[in-house]
Amino acid sequence: MDGLKRKISASLQAQLSFWLSVAVIATSVGGGYFSFRGTFHEANEFQDDQLRQIAGLMQQQEPHTGLLITQSIEESEDPESQVIVQVLAPEARQIRLLDEDVQLPASLPEIVQTVPGNRYTWRVFIRHLPDSSRLVVSQRTDVRDEIAGSSAWRTVFPFILLVPLLLLLVNVLVRTMLKPVKALSHDLDQRRDSDLSPLDDRHVPMEIRPFTASINALLLRVKRSVDTQKRFVADAAHELRSPLTALSLQVDNIRKIALPPPATERMMELRGGLQRMRSLLEQLLVMARSQESVAHQVTTISMEDVFKQVLEDLIPSAEAKNLDIEVDTERSAIFSGQLFDALMLIKNLIDNAIRYTPAGGQLVLRARRAHDVLTVTVEDTGPGIPDEEMERIFDPFYRILGSGESGSGLGLAIAKAIVERNGASLELRNRVDANGARCGLCASVKFPPGPVRA
Structure with a gap:
């Protein structure tokens, strides 16, 4: 009761x-x-x-x-x-x-x-x-x-x-009259986190419109705040590139001068720190661009070519760890959408796999199309991800403690932002051996049918 x-x-x-x-x-x-x-x-x-x-x-x-x-003359029933x-x-x-x-x-x-x-x-x-x-x-x-x-x-x-x-x-x-309100609620539930566009209240009852107007005003304020933060991150990263580039050039010039061994060692540490800083700024710029809602040109390209373009930048890192990279694609595995998003998404997933795969390990890159859905998987033989860390793995700047790998913690966050903007799905699951122990990680991306526009 x-x-x-x-x-x-x-x-x-x-x-x-x-x-x-x-x-x-x-x-x-x-x-x-x-x-x-x-x-x-x-x-x-x-x-x-x-x-x-x-x-x-x-x-x-x-x-x-x-x-x-x-009694009456005629017989009565009662x-x-x-x-x-x-x-x-x-x-x-x-x-x-x-x-x-x-x-x-x-x-x-x-x-x-x-x-x-x-x-x-x-x-x-x-x-x-x-x-x-x-x-x-x-x-x-x-x-x-x-x-x-x-x-x-x-x-x-x-x-x-x-x-x-x-x-x-x-x-x-009552159910019929409240259907527009339920439809409005369903629209909000189905929205992506990055979708801050106003609600369509044309079919909403007049009594509910003040409420939807307040929600739209709130969404507008939130959108302005988020855009301001994105512009600040992008502008700050962009402005810091020039001084970091200048510092890197100065360090390279100093390296040409004969220095004592201790000074040379410190100079190498400084050069590595500057390189990590430049990589972080590049990731921040990519992160800001991946969160933009501006539509880019739609391109049709085979996933084999996408893998080739990505591996051209990452193959030195893989060779340094003596990793075996296997590419397995079908002819029907064609990507139709924004090329920048595809390149950045696959690059971050492969770079993440290279970083956490031990020397002598293996990477398998697959692309399949079934029922007009393109599925791309990146498998590695690394340590995987603990189950208790899975919920936070997509948070910006979050890195698993004790991994021993350097990085900015933005790779998977960028991949998640690109996936959400394109209406795709990203799933990470641990690979297990016959004994049930983790023996690697499998990242699977499913692109929706047809060309995707942001």
């Missing part, structure tokens, strides 16, 4: 359905009650009029004292519903009704009144005749009430039948 209360209080649709249903039921019960009482009263009034009309007809026949009519007509002497105070004697009250006005008997209660109309005798027309009240109740229930039946239909109709109408 508490769960139902929480659900009703938390849902606008449930509240509308509940209270409209309560209103329908309360209105139907009230309307049915008054309709039943009114019809019941009208039916009894109609039967009282019948008693008066029978008395008027019998008076026209000038009945004699002692007349008693207890003898209990018969009307009893009799003429009493002026001094008589007792009448015979079926199998019992009923005592009349002392005052005998010409009105329809209820007279109790030993077994039944009777509805009686008394009319005084010119010769001082009295014409009495009687009928059992239980039969009259049964007839009146039957008529009254016929007026209530439509309420009983229509209430479930009205409740169903209310529920359907």
Whole structure:
């Protein structure tokens, strides 16, 4: 019961359905009650009029004292519903009704009144005749009430039948009216993290538009803030490239001068630090560009050519660790989309695999197309990723502790941003050997059918 209360209080649709249903039921019960009482009263009034009309007809026949009519000429299906007509002497105070004697009250006005008997209660109309005798027309009240109740229930039946239909109709109408709001919620749930475009509220009810307008204003402010941060990172990285390049040139010039061995060793450390700094700035620039929503030219290229272009830059790093690189592609493995995104995505995945694969290891690059979906996988024989680290592996600047590898921690974050912008999917899973131990990592990218535009 508490769960139902929480659900009703938390849902606008449930509240509308509940209270409209309560209103329908309360209105139907009230309307049915008054309709039943009114019809019941009208039916009894109609039967009282019948008693008066029978008395008027019998008076026209000038009945004699002692007349008693207890059954109709024609056979009746319900003898209990018969009307009893009799003429009493002026001094008589007792009448015979079926199998019992009923005592009349002392005052005998010409009105329809209820007279109790030993077994039944009777509805009686008394009319005084010119010769001082009295014409009495009687009928059992239980039969009259049964007839009146039957008529009254016929007026209530439509309420009983229509209430479930009205409740169903209310529920359907509430769901239909709130469909635009649900569609708006579904649109927000299906959006990528980088999609901060305004909500389309053209089909949203007028009462909800102030809320959607506030959401759009919030999205606009967030978009401006995010764009400002992206521009700051890109501008800062771009501005730092020139002084770092100048420092690298100065270090190279100093290396040409004969220096003592300790100074030469320190100079090499300085040169390595500058090189790592330049790599970090390049990664930051790539990260900023991968998060842009500007559409670039769509190119159609085979994945074999993509692998070749990427390996031209990374093959020295692979040869330095004596890695065996295997490329396995199909002719049907054609990429259609933004070439820059494809190159940066594959490059970061392969560079990540080269960094974490031990010397003498192996890399396998595969590309397959099935059901118009291009799947690219990069497998290595490195240590893999601990299960507890999988949730944070795509965070910028996050690196697994104890890996012993240098890097900026931006490679997988860049790959994730490119994948999200292109509507693709990226999955990382550990490879295991026969004993269940980790023996490498497999990165799988699935590109959607057709050319992809940001």
